[in-house]
Amino acid sequence: MNPAKIEDHLKLVLVGWIVIIAAAWLMGRLCRKIGQPPAVGEIAAGLLLGPSFLGLFAPDVVAFIFPEEIKGSLALLAKIGLILMLFQIGMEFDFSHLRQKSKVVFASSLMGILAPLAGGLAIAPWLHRTFAPDLPEFGFKLFVCIALSISALPIMGRILLEMRLERTPLGVTAISAAAIDDAVGWVFLGVASAIIKQGENFSWLPFLGQVGLIVVYFAVLMKIVGPLLIKIWRKQCAEHQTATFTLGYLALLLCVLFVSALITNKLGIFAIFGAFALGVAIHSEESLVKAWRDRFADFVIVALVPIFFTNTGLGTKIGSFNDATAWIGCAIVCIVAIIGKLGGCTLGARWAGSSWREGLSIGALMNTRALMGLIAINVGRDLGLLNDKLFTMFIIMCLLTTATTGPMLRAWLPADLRKLVPDGK
Numbered sequence: 001m002n003p004a005k006i007e008d009h010l011k012l013v014l015v016g017w018i019v020i021i022a023a024a025w026l027m028g029r030l031c032r033k034i035g036q037p038p039a040v041g042e043i044a045a046g047l048l049l050g051p052s053f054l055g056l057f058a059p060d061v062v063a064f065i066f067p068e069e070i071k072g073s074l075a076l077l078a079k080i081g082l083i084l085m086l087f088q089i090g091m092e093f094d095f096s097h098l099r100q101k102s103k104v105v106f107a108s109s110l111m112g113i114l115a116p117l118a119g120g121l122a123i124a125p126w127l128h129r130t131f132a133p134d135l136p137e138f139g140f141k142l143f144v145c146i147a148l149s150i151s152a153l154p155i156m157g158r159i160l161l162e163m164r165l166e167r168t169p170l171g172v173t174a175i176s177a178a179a180i181d182d183a184v185g186w187v188f189l190g191v192a193s194a195i196i197k198q199g200e201n202f203s204w205l206p207f208l209g210q211v212g213l214i215v216v217y218f219a220v221l222m223k224i225v226g227p228l229l230i231k232i233w234r235k236q237c238a239e240h241q242t243a244t245f246t247l248g249y250l251a252l253l254l255c256v257l258f259v260s261a262l263i264t265n266k267l268g269i270f271a272i273f274g275a276f277a278l279g280v281a282i283h284s285e286e287s288l289v290k291a292w293r294d295r296f297a298d299f300v301i302v303a304l305v306p307i308f309f310t311n312t313g314l315g316t317k318i319g320s321f322n323d324a325t326a327w328i329g330c331a332i333v334c335i336v337a338i339i340g341k342l343g344g345c346t347l348g349a350r351w352a353g354s355s356w357r358e359g360l361s362i363g364a365l366m367n368t369r370a371l372m373g374l375i376a377i378n379v380g381r382d383l384g385l386l387n388d389k390l391f392t393m394f395i396i397m398c399l400l401t402t403a404t405t406g407p408m409l410r411a412w413l414p415a416d417l418r419k420l421v422p423d424g425k
Contacts (some may be wrong), residue, residue: 329393
């Protein structure tokens with residue numbers, strides 16, 4: 001591509017990016033005023049800008065702002081934003097509470113997988129028969145179970161950060177259980193992808209070896225890479241007598257971050273898990289966490305992450321719901337998703353000794369699916385497991401489960417945690 005074409009492409013990307021930042025900020029601000037996480041507003045902004053709303057009245061405007069040739073560039077920016085955000089989320093959480101909460105974490109994550117799986121197995125045959133009889137049946141059923149089982153680790157992290165609950169036992173328990181559920185969900189998604197792509201040639205032995213390599217890599221991060229980065233950080237802080245990034249350390253940290261993302265991608269799970277795991281590996285160094293937050297957090301949240309939500313909204317066609325059966329199917333998906341995740345995680349936490357309020361709070365947090373659910377749904381469509389109608393159903397499910405998280409959490413928070421929430425909410 002010659003320089004003139006690059007400049008022309010850049011202009012188109014900047015126009016789309018400007019609109020995304022402005023619309024996401026405005027809708028996020030509106031949602032925050034009514035007690036919703038900004039992510040709900042960012043997805044809504046995409047819906048408003050896409051074929052579900054603006055595209056109905058002014059399709060030429062949508063085509064002008066978001067031409068086909070810039071969608072790949074915007075998607076790349078969004079992926080980089082997700083890597084940086086997951087890294088920050090991993091750093092922000094105090095996992096020292098896990099020792100006394102390990103039973104609750106395990107029980108919540110286990111039931112948070114089993115209950116939605118059961119719900120998915122119950123409704124998938126009807127969904128397939130009614131809306132997609134031409135799609136691969138086994139792959140579709142497996143995908144439905146996966147989509148209902150996943151929690152949105154990044155959005156949960158944002159909600160906890162905004163409500164100042166990130167360093168509480170409740171926040172750490174929920175984020176740890178969600179991390180387990182998401183990891184299991186991506187493993188299942190990897191199995192589904194391999195089965196669909198390889199067909200009869202699929203083999204379990206290489207896959208199990210892959211899982212073992214993932215466990216080994218995470219251990220290396222926690223025991224070697226993280227402590228080494230912390231040691232270098234302390235040394236450079238002592239030399240410069242200030243807890244801020246030098247250019248050399250920032251270059252080192254970014255290189256390690258991107259290498260970690262590449263490794264987890266190569267191991268068969270999403271690059272963002274490598275970023276999250278590296279963040280966890282250095283989370284104990286509070287001065288490093290604060291330096292990152294002060295320097296980069298706002299830019300990532302305002303400029304990069306909203307691109308993913310908006311792109312998803314741009315690909316959602318609510319107009320494909322052209323009969324009552326489609327809306328009934330959407331309602332069933334949403335109800336089963338909420339009952340499976342909220343009910344399963346709550347019961348799991350209760351069985352492990354949590355109070356009802358703590359269990360319900362964990363269930364409410366685990367029920368949010370926005371980011372990770374949207375990623376899984378997009379993968380499902382790329383694999384040919386979802387048509388437009390089913391894609392829209394699951395997008396609405398992700399939006400609804402995310403929108404209900406904030407109100408449910410505020411209603412069920414234990415009394416000692418309510419005082420931590422800003423504005424007394």
